[in-house]
Amino acid sequence: MDKPQRQGVALIPDPASDPARQENHNIDYSFVEEVIQDGRKETLPAVDEDFPEAVRKLVEEEESKRFYVFPPFGNQRELPNEVRESLKGEFRGADLSTIATLSVLKSLGKEDKAAFTLPSLFFSSQQAGRYRKQSLEVAHPELIIRPPDSPFVDSIVQVQTIIYSGSSSVETPITRFFSIPEVDEVTAEEAIDDFEQLLRQGGGETTHGFVHRNQLNPSETWTYESLNPELKREIEEVEKLGEIKPLEELFELKIGRPPTNYVGSEEEVELDSEAVSETQDGVPVIEGRDVRADGSLSHDDTRRQVRRSKVEKSGLLKLQDGDICIRRVSGSKTGVVAGEVEQHMTPLVSSHNVVVLRPKAGTTQEDRKVVLQYLRSKTAARYLRAKELGAGHIRLTVGRLRELPVPLADEDLREALGSLLEAADLFDTWKEEALDAAQSLFDHPTAEDGKMHVLTTGRRSRQRQHAAERQDDLSYRIQTQFPHPVAYRWRTVAAAKPDLEGYLHVLECAEVLTCYLALVALTMAQDAGKEIGYLEEMGRRVADGRGTNLGDWIAILREVRDSKSFRKLPDDTPFYEVMHFVPTGRGADEALSSLKNRRDKQAHGKGPRGDSVRPAFEDAKDSLLVLLDAAEFLSEYPLRYVDRTQADTIQDCLTYWYRDIMGDHPLVPVEEDTTAPKTLEAGSLYLVDRSGSLHLLRPLLDRRRCPVCGTWSTFYLDSYVEDGDACLLKSMEHSHTTQDEEIYEAFQQIGLLPNKT
Template sequence: MAEEHAEGRVAVLTPLYERLVMQALMSLGTSAPTVLTICRPGKKPLLEAPAQWPVQHEPTWETLPARATELLASKSVLLMPPWGRISSAKRSAGKAPSQWEDAVLRSCRPASSDSVLGFLVPSQLCASEAPWAVALREAIAEHWDTLLVVYGHGAMQGFDPRLETAAVFLRARTVDQPPLKIFRFSARDDEAAVEKDFQGLLARGGGRTRHGYVARRRPDPAASLAFDLHDPDIEDRRSDLAGFGGVRLLGDLYHQLPTLHLADAKNWTCSAEDPGAVRLLGGRDVGRDGTIAPVTEETLWGRVPESHLLAPGDLLVRSVQHPTDPGGFVVAELTPQDLPAAATHMAIPLRPRPGLDAQQRRFAVLFLRMPLARKLIGLQAGLHLGGSKLRALPIPQPDEALAKVLDDVTAARTRREEWQEEADSLLASVFLDRTAAAARSRIIASGRGLRLRVEAASLLDDLGHTVRTRFPYPVASRWRETEAQTSAGPSQGAYAAVLDTTEILLCYTAQLALALAWSSGIELGSATAIKDKLSAGRGGPGFGDWAFVLQEVSTSRKLRALPPGHPLHDLRSLLDNKETAQARQRLSDRRNDQAHLRRIDPVDLPRATSEALADLTCLLEAARFLADWPLLHLTTVRWDALTRTAALEYRELTGDHPVVPTRTMTVPRNDLEAGSLYLRDSDHELHLLRPFLVGRDCPTCRLWSTFHVDRAPKGKVILKSLEHGHVVEDASLALRASLEHVQLL
């Protein structure tokens, strides 16, 4: 109780918290409140009211509810808690932890329909899902509507700065319940910004500010009012989880194992030396790094039923989140080295259900450790995590493409660890040979492989190397020319090579966009413009046309309805930000100047080449997704009607050279054609590129090349190579018919 606090220790609201509380009450249409608290004559309250506010002290908590109702007849009331605890002898299971919360708030009644009541409590009362907190919120909701909750971290001077308090504002219950607003700030935040943000929230009827929001739906009376639980941004992210491939509840993936309560320790604890003793793991044994802490003198041991024993692959989650814990849940996946063991009630043990594969387990653990997982439950630091809430947590499920990437990343990490172990072993063995000459020879020979691996891996961070080796052949070959030209210093050839590579990058990606849009049944206005130019028999499409296609793709609403993994979404990202759009525009201007004989002066050539190369690099960086989209030339297709699969032979035209080995694969499709070009996207789906892109030998240079339609005079089609600009005339009716079919002619 209030009189139990240490003599002379008085806490006060911070000035910012005072102002926020007053603004909240004023926004509800009331004047300055009367502060009502408990304090015996001659004593000081543990929490002191602001000096300028009228205060009434009651000697005991029993008289508070009646006094509050009396005052509410003419003014608003702000209840200031005693912040004391009743003795353990007075507590009972499921009851509130203090007389203030359990007795006073249950008994306060509005005096009229305009009555406004505010109170300051620890945030656990609003956020906890313990039975006493749920019952108390339900009791309050019988007579009051909760209008506003203001969480303050470190908002009480004189208390532990980690303490989070809640200022709750109620109005007499009505049939048409008003919206709920929730706000949260910290003493570390800028006061002026917090106050301005709070004023903005009070004036809102919906939406969100930086520190607060208006809940989209009024929670049930029993529901936790934890800040994150009803945040519109968190709700949006909850809905967005399906974008990973699917969503399942954690309880569908794992089932919870029984635990041992420490209150019954005398019934099952023993010493480590006793036969059958197993380690008892609690929350403090789960390390933040995802491992189980080593055995210490404080480790508990016990004899437990077989149903309680943990197994490799089981998860152990801390039941209580410490304020200094990382954003997500602290969880460890048990290994054989951690066993035999069982869990106490301070941790939640979870076992994978049959059929749960390694990818799903890995993804679940990754998500549990993310801050979003904790926010979806609304768990605040210091509160106990219930197993039912954890089992109800939505867990995103990776689709096939994402699962493969995660497998590759995991394999890369394993390979890196193997290399590190090999390097450590090599370094430790330097002086183990019988002679220095033998050691020198062995170290040089053994270290050569390690050095080559590291050099090869480091090249992957080099954008130029990635473009040259992993981008599709038309772009990679042009980039090779650019690197060769620019390496010799600024020149007209280097400057022209940069602009040529830019045009081919835009041309290639635009052709992909046209082909993918056509196959998806989406009509692009930019395709109509190209059709008009080709049908008129004028000069073929160029830099501006390709840019027009990509600009339309980046802004078209038609494309938003496509599935999340469709490759057109990546193409949309190429020019959808200010930086890449401006880089493209500058390069377009330079290309126009070149075409209209506005040549760069030799004095300005070094700067112009450097700036153009920087803009091209910006576009290539944005187009990194091309490294995951190999260009395939199908050479043979054999359909097996019995197995309903097609055996393919193909050349993967990746990198800066067209001479590549023939590979094979099997796909469950019968609509593939030999001789055509295909894009293989990140999901390993094949997309036909004919007739937008055509692969054939060039009659001029005798090299295999990639062509697009450049002109279409009567009875002919003129194709132009992306790699070197050579043209070839095609008078066949088949190609022209294909172009007419996709409405390019």
């Protein structure tokens, strides 16, 4: 008769022979009683020359098929020499927890399961990758549990629990990950329910867990944070900025020597400030503490210096202009701390607690700036912490940094960063000019000359300050940098009183803005070869004599936002921001819905009256400002009117004269540009993308003199007049209308109107 199966057995170290020693690590094995309630505890064999074989024999002789193993946490350095020698072969360099784990796994039957509570290094260190690989050869990891803390060990030892099944050949290998929430986050019942739900799932995520499909990669980190789909989604978001490459493809990674290896005596290594000031012979050493949390380098106040004469012979790592210095250890709140070396800081050398990134050939200044900002980001910090079991601090290794995925700047981002760098240089020049003027007050031949110089320079500085302050004002930016139809409409709102007329100006401005955005979306769709399904329904209504309205333009914007076809377009698609205007526009969708509701009520005679007009005006204006703020990307795309063109066959180019119809003033100067040979229509409007390419807006927008007021205006399709067989066009600026008997076919060709029957 077969012996009854035991429920489970817990294997714990023999405290007398555990090199980690219970009293040093505060390990309390009483928790095992709760883990194995229906089982029993057994003591692991003593750690000696026969330790691996003794562990295997113990497991093989056990009748239980379920094991919980809390192995010794010591390392081989704490063992006698003869024991270390005996472990050199199979377990060379492995700590005792790894030796015990592999010994147990190699003794499991196919139906057996074993749970291990192991130090974080088994899951996260690159050196342990070979042992993770060995474990996969004999068993399959079914579940990895990350505790919120370690109640049975001190905070120095981070642990995870992993459950293996005895068979390594699994048809569909999946590993479930679960992170036990903190006590104050959820109730015990909620955590248990979530865990049980995870165990039932064959894929997907729960609140505190997820299912990793396919076999785990032993060269990767096996942690909840590292393999969490949320981290993968964050990296995918970063990919939208441009191509992703490992850091080592862009930078050489270097580490300086530790202080003990510096050449010279202690007096030469650590010069006091007085000696340095007298000799001017000290080269500052950048240590981790000198890379400040704000990204600056404390190059002029370092703790340690070396004599200049010793730098060349010492082999110390000399820093160069453009090097990025990173603290090797960063705090839980600061994330990755990195700063950039500038030319005026050199000469400098770096210490061993700083990782230096040196740009490789082909890595541009813009690439360097993007990487520097990414290193300081929360995403990079989460990624690097995930590789270390989510520890609070980030302890950087060259290996981890080499594989860090970083974004390259696409062309749009390169241009934007280039403009920022130019602006920063210009601001520095202006700052130096102002400071020089203030400091030179008494350096002129006469006091009157000094006073006049300060007054003159001060006047320019005050003008620059005033201009900069105005630039921070959204209303000013709209009036000066938005396309003319929108800027003009906003000027009427900005100058309006909070009465019914002003309220109507707000609604009209909102409709013109939304119409303009929708026409930009149509232009983007045409260039990308995408169809907007709503146009068919809209075209039929317009052909029946009903006019276009705010609802039509909103429907176009929302289809572009929601369509899977449009979401697949790359980020370098001209005018792609219009796809994200509604969902990510800081409340733009809600503001748009509110203004649409007000527009509908006003059209049906249900608008505000009497005392309710003023608050309605203020609320509507606030909503309009939210929309305009979200649509500020329009200032990046000039609305250009081509006056005339002249082709040059010999030079193989086309010269054209144009006006950029931007800002609220209708009179703008004529400018000249040359482009590669292409067809440009004189008398037509174009939208200019960031690369400088021109995109024809005809017939969506047409610039012509208004027959009502005689001013140059921007017209769009309002309706179809069947009696005159003409399209009724409406001015964005004044709402005046004009008929055009010849433009129907152009609207029909772009799908905005149906074929005539």
